[in-house]
Amino acid sequence: MWWQYVIIAGVLIFGVYGFIALTGFETRLLSRRTDRTAESMYANYADPEPKQRRSARQHDSQQKDHGDKPASPP
Numbered sequence: 726m727w728w729q730y731v732i733i734a735g736v737l738i739f740g741v742y743g744f745i746a747l748t749g750f751e752t753r754l755l756s757r758r759t760d761r762t763a764e765s766m767y768a769n770y771a772d773p774e775p776k777q778r779r780s781a782r783q784h785d786s787q788q789k790d791h792g793d794k795p796a797s798p799p
Contacts, residue, residue: 771777 772780
């Protein structure tokens with residue numbers, strides 16, 4: 726009967742160790758230093774410049790049509 730307590734304690738200790746080891750590994754993997762910056766990655770995901778301008782003009786005209794004005798400070 727006493728051997729069940731030993732096995733349960735061993736499984737719990739192994740589980741806690743496994744969790745700590747796994748989370749430590751993930752933390753090191755996800756927070757490692759890199760040479761990539763937002764500027765270097767932006768070109769991969771940005772719309773072409775003409776499409777950006779068109780979108781900005783549409784957004785501006787929608788604000789004027791609806792009378793949306795930026796909030797003024799009190």
